[in-house]
Structure formats: C-alpha cells, structure tokens
Amino acid sequence: MREKTFSLSRRLILSLSILLVLFWALATALAIHAMREEFDDVFDSALQETTERLVPLVVNDLYHRDANAEPVILQDIPPGDDDGQLGYQVRDASGRVLLHSSYAPATAFSAPLKPGFWSDEHYRFFTAATVSGSLFVQVADSLDHRAEANRGGALSLILPVLLLLPLGMLAILWVVRRAMAPVERLVGAIAQRDGSNLSEIRLSDLPRELAPIPASINRLLERLHGALLAERDLAANSAHELRTPVAGALAQTELLVSELAGTPAQARAGQVLKGLRRLSVMLEKLLQLARAEAGIGMADQPIDLGGLFDLVLADFRRSNSTFDVTVERGASGVPIMRSIDPDAFGIVFKNLLENALRYSLPNHPVSVALSADGCVSVSNVTHPLAEPDVDMLRQRFRRGTSSAPGSGLGLAIVDQLMLQMGGRLLLKTHSGADGVTLFEATLDFSAR
Incomplete structure (x- = not known):
C-alpha cells in the first residue's frame, strides 16, 4: 500500500x-x-x-x-x-x-x-x-x-484587519516558497539520480542546514558508482574472456560429435555441445547486459528509426536463413527521427527477433511492424502462458513454460535499454483469428 x-x-x-x-x-x-x-x-x-x-x-x-x-x-x-x-x-x-x-x-x-x-x-x-x-x-x-460608538470603533479595527489578512497570507506564501526553493531544488536534483544517472549533485546556494545533505549523497553516489562499475567490469570482462575458450570448445566439440557418429558416445557428446552453445548464448547476453547497465541508450543527435529498423531486420535475416517473417511498415519513406543510440536499438530489436524465432510455433511466421508514430512490434504464435501476467517475463531469469533454450535475460536487457532511450517495452498476449495464442512485444518510442 x-x-x-x-x-x-x-x-x-x-x-x-x-x-x-x-x-x-x-x-x-x-x-x-x-x-x-x-x-x-x-x-x-x-x-x-x-x-x-x-x-x-x-x-x-x-x-x-x-x-x-x-x-x-x-x-x-x-x-x-x-x-x-x-x-x-x-x-x-x-x-x-x-x-x-x-x-x-x-x-x-x-x-x-x-x-x-x-x-x-x-x-x-x-x-x-x-x-x-x-x-x-x-x-x-x-x-x-x-x-x-462601540460598534463603530470595532468596525474601525476589524475592517483594516480583513484587508491586511489576505496581504499577510500572500506574504507568508512568498516567504515560505522563497525559503523552500533550495529544498525543492535539492529534491529535484536527488530525484534525477537513479541507476543510469549517478553524477555528483552540485548546488552552491543551499542554506547551512541543507549543505551536508548533498555532500553525504555525493559520497554515497561515488561509492555506488564504483561498486556498479566494478560489477559491470567483472561481468563484461568475465564474459569477454570466456568467449574465446568457449568458442574453441564449441569447435572441438562439433568435430568430436562428427567423429563419434554412429557410436554410443555420440549422444553424450551432443549434450556437451548443447550445453556449450547455451553457455555461449549466456555469455553474449551478459555482455549485452553489461552494456545496458553502462547506460548506452541515449544519443545527442536524432537518427531515422526506419533506417535502423530495415538494417537490423536485414542483418538478422542473413544470419537466420530459415527465419519466416512478415513485415508491415507504416509511413514508408517518411523519416521517424528519434534521439536513440543505434547500437542500443540493434540490441533490443535483435533480442525481440531472437525470442520470436526461438519460441514461435513451427509453420507460423513471425510478424514485424513499424508504425508511423515510432512503435516497433514483434509478435509470434506461442503456447499459452501458465501465468496471465506477461510482465513477469521482463524480470531477469524469468521464463515461460517453453522448453526452448534461452538465457532468461533478453527481455530484461530490452526493458532496461528502453528506459534509457526514453521508450517503453509493452508485453501482451491475445488470441489470433484461428484461436492461437499470440505473444506481442512492442518497442514504444511514440512519446519521444
């Protein structure tokens, strides 16, 4: 409550x-x-x-x-x-x-x-x-x-008071607001600090009673920034250092599986290969998560969202030749300018496409759409979810009932980067025309 x-x-x-x-x-x-x-x-x-x-x-x-x-x-x-x-x-x-x-x-x-x-x-x-x-x-x-005579004298005292009371209240309003202005500036500065903004609070005109507050908060922010930076560096460095040996192990395991073809050991070698591929995916997501926590979402210069949409979609199609997708593009030829980082958009859009490819039911194409107001939606046919609240999927390591391999970090990364880019990740399920369950994820940039 x-x-x-x-x-x-x-x-x-x-x-x-x-x-x-x-x-x-x-x-x-x-x-x-x-x-x-x-x-x-x-x-x-x-x-x-x-x-x-x-x-x-x-x-x-x-x-x-x-x-x-x-x-x-x-x-x-x-x-x-x-x-x-x-x-x-x-x-x-x-x-x-x-x-x-x-x-x-x-x-x-x-x-x-x-x-x-x-x-x-x-x-x-x-x-x-x-x-x-x-x-x-x-x-x-x-x-x-x-x-x-008493009434006349009383009126001569009351009437000036009735005129002066509103002036006194206005004076109180002015004095209190003037005195509270430093407090409001301090509150506004503190409210702007969050996981993506740990910069130092600099207010030079605070009264003596409030001056220790920003100093203490700045020391706390400095320690928090150092702790988060160390955590991100550890995750990023660990993932980066593990990518090369894992890639080598994948290559060796693939050769081992081919060499063990027709032998009883082939099945166990296949399980090892499957685990290494899942570990590779997890390392890739950890790298993306480290970049997301570093705050890469915002950009100084606006960029055409439609061009990024076409570029990421074409690159994903080249990497996944079996990807069956239907594209609906609104306001073709009209630039949709947004102040977002291209790499951050590529990460979030690619994650949605990977989720759709991984969890979509066979023989059902994935639908991708770009609207004129800056909304990118990806929907796919899926099994009915056990939990009606689809927003729980945006939490880290929360997955649905599907047995398809996944890291459980994709939507969490998307949600964090969307907040940095000033947009929203919208998740919902609804019934299709033939009674199937559709899972739809939308990157909403309409408010930007």
Whole structure:
C-alpha cells in the first residue's frame, strides 16, 4: 500500500495562515474589549461633568419660577454636542419631578436618589445632589448610543484587519516558497539520480542546514558508482574472456560429435555441445547486459528509426536463413527521427527477433511492424502462458513454460535499454483469428 505524502510548504503556509488569523482575531478582540472599557470611562466622565454643570443652572432656574404642581418642561441646555442623547430631571427629596428636559419623560427615572452612577437595561444615570441635599439632578445617557460608538470603533479595527489578512497570507506564501526553493531544488536534483544517472549533485546556494545533505549523497553516489562499475567490469570482462575458450570448445566439440557418429558416445557428446552453445548464448547476453547497465541508450543527435529498423531486420535475416517473417511498415519513406543510440536499438530489436524465432510455433511466421508514430512490434504464435501476467517475463531469469533454450535475460536487457532511450517495452498476449495464442512485444518510442 502506498503511503500518503504531504507537501511541507503547503503545510507551513496553512499552519502559519491559521496562526496569523487566530492571533489577529485574539488581538482584535482584546483591543475591542479595551476600547469598550475606555469608551465607558469617557462616557461616564462626560456624563458626570454634564450633570455637575447642570446643577447650578437648573436649580437657579427652578428658584426663579413659581411653585407648580406639574413638572416644568425645559428645552435642553446642551453643554456640548450630545445630539439629544442626554435627558435630565430635577427631583426633590421625595422623588417628585420638578423639572425635566424635552428628551426626558415626566415620570421619575428608575434611578434611586443617591449620588453617583446607576444603570438599567437602557440607560446609564448619574445623580448629583445640591449642597442642602433637598434637590437632585439626574442625567440619563442612552446605552444604545454607547453601543453604536462601540460598534463603530470595532468596525474601525476589524475592517483594516480583513484587508491586511489576505496581504499577510500572500506574504507568508512568498516567504515560505522563497525559503523552500533550495529544498525543492535539492529534491529535484536527488530525484534525477537513479541507476543510469549517478553524477555528483552540485548546488552552491543551499542554506547551512541543507549543505551536508548533498555532500553525504555525493559520497554515497561515488561509492555506488564504483561498486556498479566494478560489477559491470567483472561481468563484461568475465564474459569477454570466456568467449574465446568457449568458442574453441564449441569447435572441438562439433568435430568430436562428427567423429563419434554412429557410436554410443555420440549422444553424450551432443549434450556437451548443447550445453556449450547455451553457455555461449549466456555469455553474449551478459555482455549485452553489461552494456545496458553502462547506460548506452541515449544519443545527442536524432537518427531515422526506419533506417535502423530495415538494417537490423536485414542483418538478422542473413544470419537466420530459415527465419519466416512478415513485415508491415507504416509511413514508408517518411523519416521517424528519434534521439536513440543505434547500437542500443540493434540490441533490443535483435533480442525481440531472437525470442520470436526461438519460441514461435513451427509453420507460423513471425510478424514485424513499424508504425508511423515510432512503435516497433514483434509478435509470434506461442503456447499459452501458465501465468496471465506477461510482465513477469521482463524480470531477469524469468521464463515461460517453453522448453526452448534461452538465457532468461533478453527481455530484461530490452526493458532496461528502453528506459534509457526514453521508450517503453509493452508485453501482451491475445488470441489470433484461428484461436492461437499470440505473444506481442512492442518497442514504444511514440512519446519521444
């Protein structure tokens, strides 16, 4: 099961953005709370000052009026620009309303006749008494007025935050991406290293925290390259050194078989010859595998795939006179240019032809086709495979149920070289028109 992965930069951006929003929200809430307390202090101070200024004015006005059973309505005497939000009453010690402003009711306020502040659900009151304590002036300030001021102040804090938060998130995005750029370059450089690319990682602008990583990877790549080179050299040198003695043993064994014709020992000599031929084939495949692991697939200059196709096919026909093949060539005369190594293509195409010749059923021709989009396919009639997954044949030393001699390396070599040439090896089986099983191998260069 494939493990789920996540983006470090995306997680950082998301986490920092959430923290930024939370801190801004907390700071705004604290600022609004502090502002509300300051507004209450300012309004209370203004309310107290207004009441204390009204006391001598309304009391003087009251003493110059005749006694009246009904309360007197006076126009407001605004000490400042209060927009009519303040209302006041003058009450005697019994609580009767003697004077009231046009913004205050004729009935007595609910506030008690006690100097100081008092509040109900709708108003904030301040009560001031005269020196004799016989008259009380009460001024009421609407709490809705205060709530409106608090809302205005809160909006003045929230709206700039709502505008600055997106800018802050964009700044976080820019900073994180800028900080993560060296990491992404390092990841990209490491991702490009594989079995065919063990070159040194050279990144000069890495931060101090990342600088040891490429140095350690370069040392590891150097040791790995040396180990692979030693392994390839051993396989190639061993195969090359063994080719001459094996060829000599083959020649001597063939002479021995002919000399032992008609004797009981001929059969055993034939088995030795068969084993030597298989060993010769194995040595040839080991040499091809060593070349494949050396990374010979890519080429700097493009070459015509159609010309290589015709050349390899003609050479194989000359070497195998009994090879029965039908050729289908699309877009004849139109060059199919691909940046591939001619030797690598010759190895992969020849391996497919050898497999088709070796494992094809008798009296059934091998079909070879070249399409205009750069796909080379080789198909042959074969026995039904025991395993439905034909991709297992691309593994080393994996063979089907056929008893025909083979090394088990041909398709593995083809698969490795195709990856180096930027193509794909496609394997499949399907039923033919007469019910036979067709095995088809395709060299797909269409993506190049």
